[in-house]
Amino acid sequence: MVAFTIAILTMPIWLSPFGAAYPDLLQRFAIFGIFAIGFNILFGLTGYLSFGHATFLGVGSYAAVWSFKLFTMNVIPAIFFGTLLAGVFAVLIGFISLRRSGIYFSILTLAFAQMSYNLAYSVLTPITNGETGLQLSQTDPRIFDAAQSGSGLPITTLFGLKMSGYSGFYFTAVVLIIAFYISLRIFRSPFGLKLAAIKSNQNRMTYIGFNTRPYLMVAFVISGMYAGLAGSLLAVTDPLAGAERMQWTASGEVVLMTILGGMGTLIGPILGAGLIKYFENIFSAFNEQVLHEMFAFLPDFMGNILVAVINPFVGDGWHLMLGALFMVIVIFLPGGIMEGLQRIWGWIKKDRSRPDKNTADANTPRTREG
Amino acid sequence: MDALVLQTLNGLDKGGAYALIALGLTLAFGTLGIVNFAHGALFMLGAFCAVAVQKILTISMRVRDESITFFEAYKETPYLEIWWGDTGRLIIEYSVPISILLAIPVMALIGVAMERGLIRYFYKRSHAEQILVTFGLAIVLQEIVRQFFGANSIPMAPPSVVAGSANIGTFLGLSEALVYPWWRLIYLVFAVVVIGGVFSFLQFTTYGMVVRAGMADRDTVGLLGINIQRRFTVVFALAAVVAGLAGVMYTPVLPPDYTMGMDFLVLSFVVVVVGGMGSLPGAVAAGFLLGILQSFASLNEIKQLIPGIDQIIIYLVAVVILLVRPRGLMGRKGVMET
Numbered sequence: 001m002v003a004f005t006i007a008i009l010t011m012p013i014w015l016s017p018f019g020a021a022y023p024d025l026l027q028r029f030a031i032f033g034i035f036a037i038g039f040n041i042l043f044g045l046t047g048y049l050s051f052g053h054a055t056f057l058g059v060g061s062y063a064a065v066w067s068f069k070l071f072t073m074n075v076i077p078a079i080f081f082g083t084l085l086a087g088v089f090a091v092l093i094g095f096i097s098l099r100r101s102g103i104y105f106s107i108l109t110l111a112f113a114q115m116s117y118n119l120a121y122s123v124l125t126p127i128t129n130g131e132t133g134l135q136l137s138q139t140d141p142r143i144f145d146a147a148q149s150g151s152g153l154p155i156t157t158l159f160g161l162k163m164s165g166y167s168g169f170y171f172t173a174v175v176l177i178i179a180f181y182i183s184l185r186i187f188r189s190p191f192g193l194k195l196a197a198i199k200s201n202q203n204r205m206t207y208i209g210f211n212t213r214p215y216l217m218v219a220f221v222i223s224g225m226y227a228g229l230a231g232s233l234l235a236v237t238d239p240l241a242g243a244e245r246m247q248w249t250a251s252g253e254v255v256l257m258t259i260l261g262g263m264g265t266l267i268g269p270i271l272g273a274g275l276i277k278y279f280e281n282i283f284s285a286f287n288e289q290v291l292h293e294m295f296a297f298l299p300d301f302m303g304n305i306l307v308a309v310i311n312p313f314v315g316d317g318w319h320l321m322l323g324a325l326f327m328v329i330v331i332f333l334p335g336g337i338m339e340g341l342q343r344i345w346g347w348i349k350k351d352r353s354r355p356d357k358n359t360a361d362a363n364t365p366r367t368r369e370g
Numbered sequence: 371m372d373a374l375v376l377q378t379l380n381g382l383d384k385g386g387a388y389a390l391i392a393l394g395l396t397l398a399f400g401t402l403g404i405v406n407f408a409h410g411a412l413f414m415l416g417a418f419c420a421v422a423v424q425k426i427l428t429i430s431m432r433v434r435d436e437s438i439t440f441f442e443a444y445k446e447t448p449y450l451e452i453w454w455g456d457t458g459r460l461i462i463e464y465s466v467p468i469s470i471l472l473a474i475p476v477m478a479l480i481g482v483a484m485e486r487g488l489i490r491y492f493y494k495r496s497h498a499e500q501i502l503v504t505f506g507l508a509i510v511l512q513e514i515v516r517q518f519f520g521a522n523s524i525p526m527a528p529p530s531v532v533a534g535s536a537n538i539g540t541f542l543g544l545s546e547a548l549v550y551p552w553w554r555l556i557y558l559v560f561a562v563v564v565i566g567g568v569f570s571f572l573q574f575t576t577y578g579m580v581v582r583a584g585m586a587d588r589d590t591v592g593l594l595g596i597n598i599q600r601r602f603t604v605v606f607a608l609a610a611v612v613a614g615l616a617g618v619m620y621t622p623v624l625p626p627d628y629t630m631g632m633d634f635l636v637l638s639f640v641v642v643v644v645g646g647m648g649s650l651p652g653a654v655a656a657g658f659l660l661g662i663l664q665s666f667a668s669l670n671e672i673k674q675l676i677p678g679i680d681q682i683i684i685y686l687v688a689v690v691i692l693l694v695r696p697r698g699l700m701g702r703k704g705v706m707e708t
Contacts, residue, residue, distance in 0.1 A: 049498045096689060103405060103497050104692060107643045111685035114636060118681035248636060252505060259502060320517070323509030330503040331491065 004180060004267070008173050012166070023169045024237075025281050029274045030172035031233045034179045036257040036269030038226020041183055042219050043255070044264035045192060047199035051106045051251050052093070052113030056086040056224040058120065058246030060231025062127070065134045065241045075171070079232045086228020087221055089116075094220035098213060101202070113248055120243040133242030168237050175233060179226060180270070186222070187266055195219050227254075256322070260329055262338030271337055276322070283318045372548045377665045383554045383623070385661020386561030390616035391638035392645065392653040393568060394609035400585045400648040401602045404489055405497050407504040410635025411511040412610050415480060416473050416617025417626035418515050421524050423469035427462050464529050466622060473614045481610025485603050508631065516628040523627035528553040553622050560619050564612060565654055571608075572650070581605055585648075640688045646698030656699055660684050 007014075011026055039053050060082035067078040097108040120128040128134055186192045197205055198212050205212050235241055244250070253276065261272025333340050391413055398406045428448045450458030461468070488507065492500050535549035572578035584591045584598040591598045617626070624630065641660055645652030666672065668680035679686075691698065 047498070049501070096693065100692060100696065103501075103647070104643065104696070106498075106501070107639060108689060108692060110636065111640060111688045115682040115685045122681050123677045249632070255502065255505075319509055320513035323506045323513060326506030327488075327503055327510065330499055330506060331488075334495075334499060 001181065001184065005177050008177055009170070011173070012169070023165045025277065026169045027172050027233075027237045028277045028281070030169065030176040031230050031237070032254075032257065032273035032277055033176050033270040034172075034233065035227055035230035035254055036261065036273040037176075037179055037183045038223045038230065039254045040258050040263060040265075040269040041186060041195075041226065042223035043258055044269070045187070045195035045199060046216060046219055048098075048101065048216065048220070049106045049255070050097075050109040050220075050223075051248060051255070052109035052111075053223070053227050053254055054246050054248065054250035055093070055113045055116045056089060056227035057231040057234070057250065058116070058241065058243065059089050060086045060228030061235045061241035061245055062120075062134060062231075063228070064232035064235035065136070065239055066127075068136055068235070068239050075236045078236060079175075079229060082232025082235065083225050083228045086231065087225040089228075090221040090224025091217075094217050094224070098216050098220060110248060110251075113246060113251055117243055117246040117248070120246060128241075128243060133240050135240045172233050172237065175229070176270075179229065180266075184266060191215070191218075256326055258336075259334075260325070260336055262336030265336070265338040268336050268338040275337075279318060279321065279325075283321060373669060375548060376550065377669055378662060379550055379554070379558070381662030381665035382558050382658060383661070384665060385658035386558050387616055387620055387634065387657075388638050388641045388661050389565060389654045389657025390561055391613055391634055392641040392657045393565060393650065394613040395638055395642050396645070396648060396650050396653040397568075397605055397609040397612075399642070400650070401581065401605045402485070402489065403493065404606075405500045405504070406489070407501050407635065407639075408484070408508040408511065409504075409609070409613055410631035410633075410638070411508040412477065412480070412613040412631070413617040413620075413634055414515065414626065414628065414631030415511065416477055416614025417621050417630065418519060418617075418628075419473040419476055419614060420466055420469040420526060420618045420621045421519060421626060423472055424462075424465040424526060427465050427468075463527075466526060466528055466618065469618050470615060473618045474611055477611045477614030478607040480614075481607035482603060484610070485606040489606070508635070512628050512631060519628065521628065523625035523630075525625040526621040528556075528622040557619050557623060561616070564615060568608070568612060569650070577601065637684060640684055644688050644691050644698055646700045649698070649700040652698055652700030660687060663687060 008030070011029070012023075015026070035053075035057060039050070042048055042050055042053075063085040064078035064082040067081045071077055093109065093112045097105055097112065100108060194205075194210075194215050198216065202212055231241075231245070234245070254273075257272035257276050258269045259272070260275060261270065262268030329336060335342075391409060394412070395406060395409050398404050398409065427450060430448045431452070433447045433452070448458065448462060450461055452458070454461075484507075488503065492503060534552060536552050536555055537549055570578075572582055580591065580596055580598070581601050584596075584601060588598055620626075637660075638657070641656045642653050644660065645654070645656030663683055664680065667683040673680055
């Protein structure tokens with residue numbers, strides 16, 4: 001936990017060699033880390049694959065922006081409302097969706113997500129501002145800080161501290177650390193154990209007279225609230241909200257993050273979220289020119305071949321990379337990066353002390369179940 | 371009355387597309403037990419078969435435009451037109467029907483490659499993993515198509531013989547103003563024919579009978595000394611062909627772009643679930659049903675009554691059906707219960 005806190009807070013330092021240490025991207029790391037942690041509480045622990053988690057992200061964003069518009073530019077109420085409203089949505093959707101399990105659950109959550117997305121685009125335009133997205137404007141009431149009237153659009157603040165650049169990152173980082181701590185406690189609590197038991201054999205749980213639905217419900221709502229929190233933080237760092245945040249591809253992305261990092265592990269989802277956001281930002285900035293410069297040290301013809309091979313995977317085509325990566329992970333490493341690390345660790349250990357084979361073997365299967 | 375007939379036709383049309391895709395999804399699920407999120411991508415690939423054919427047929431060179439005499443004007447003229455004159459022009463015009471011929475072997479090949487290359491390693495994995503890997507595959511296919519054909523949608527024209535609208539109003543004895551595009555009528559007929567073809571293949575041929583037996587009890591059929599795996603591969607290819615044909619025929623209705631597969635995939639998954647996982651008649655019935663419901667919900671009168679209903683009707687119906695009839699309309703017992 002301490003190591004985690006230090007690692008997160010020093011991210012600007014140790015990420016700078018990778019060219020990722022600018023606040024905008026770091027904020028995204030932290031925010032999508034929260035989103036993925038929350039998703040992991042549901043998917044990693046209970047095995048219920050929700051394809052509609054982006055709904056909560058979108059709801060959180062809208063609620064936060066409305067809080068900015070109506071009340072104050074302070075971020076605390078915005079986060080509060082965002083999380084709360086996402087929680088309410090999660091209760092409603094969870095109440096219906098959790099009646100079914102397996103693929104039906106996935107389809108139900110997907111159906112709800114598509115409904116919210118379509119409604120946000122069409123009928124709810126007065127609330128969501130449709131395709132343009134919900135934005136701040138100078139004429140907003142903002143009843144609590146009406147006194148401030150500067151030129152230009154107001155900036156989100158935490159009691160006067162402006163939420164942009166590094167202060168914004170440190171704020172999201174602190175939230176991420178708190179969120180991580182809560183998820184750590186959930187994972188190690190009896191409640192977390194029960195969720196894991198539901199995943200491994202729900203029938204047996206019901207046979208021994210255990211009503212699983214309230215537990216699933218709580219897990220679903222917690223996970224939805226995490227997503228709402230992430231959504232409101234998105235609005236904090238950049239106060240506008242659009243319906244495309246609720247599209248089902250966004251839900252797919254968080255699944256991908258969790259899988260990539262390692263579902264059911266504590267730190268995995270954050271790693272996955274960070275990696276994907278990193279790819280998105282760094283690789284989509286590459287183009288042919290940059291590639292040619294990168295391989296300038298090679299002989300020309302080799303450089304050209306390499307560029308031709310790599311070019312479809314970067315820049316606009318980074319989604320191709322994402323899809324390919326996704327397939328590779330699911331096919332060869334279902335436990336994600338964490339399983340990979342654990343396997344490597346296992347090999348190292350085996351090499352060091354050959355007779356002690358048991359510990360190395362015991363490490364590998366654990367991630368699969370967890 | 372006009373509006374009702376029109377919306378019914380619209381609904382049947384849309385339903386035809388849903389039913390064709392859902393049919394393939396159900397085939398893959400019923401035989402191989404695979405939840406294929408890449409099926410929408412197959413639909414999209416079919417559509418882009420047509421685009422590719424059109425592109426190839428209209429490879430052009432610049433020639434002097436003789437009709438303009440004031441200055442030197444050039445225009446792009448397809449080689450086919452230069453070589454064969456009117457015949458060439460006719461071939462270009464019929465590029466959509468021609469691409470059907472091409473799409474069948476291409477899609478079958480893609481289907482077999484997909485099943486042998488990827489899907490067969492996922493029979494024993496959980497449904498969640500199947501969903502994830504096919505979702506990844508869908509992204510990859512989509513992006514590859516985007517690399518080749520760009521991100522914009524490409525308009526396709528049906529042959530000019532059927533480009534206009536049919537006077538179904540006079541035909542049915544209703545008002546003259548009631549017209550409907552020929553091509554969409556053709557699409558409807560085509561969908562019915564393909565669906566009928568698939569069903570009769572499964573119902574009336576020995577091959578189909580074995581496949582159905584395999585769907586019911588795969589192990590026993592295997593024990594009888596039949597290579598059920600090979601037949602399932604063929605069925606998967608068939609599902610790919612059906613999706614591809616649906617895509618080819620849909621191009622004049624909806625200009626194809628690389629994301630069209632995803633949009634249709636979500637809807638047809640809902641269709642499959644409403645119809646009941648693993649039930650072919652259920653998938654077809656639910657496809658047409660949801661198509662009609664959707665187009666009726668977009669009638670102005672209903673939209674005024676319940677705003678926004680046209681956007682969510684399909685999902686709403688899906689939610690209600692899943693809660694009231696957990697197995698869908700015609701689902702069998704014991705399929706995907708957990």
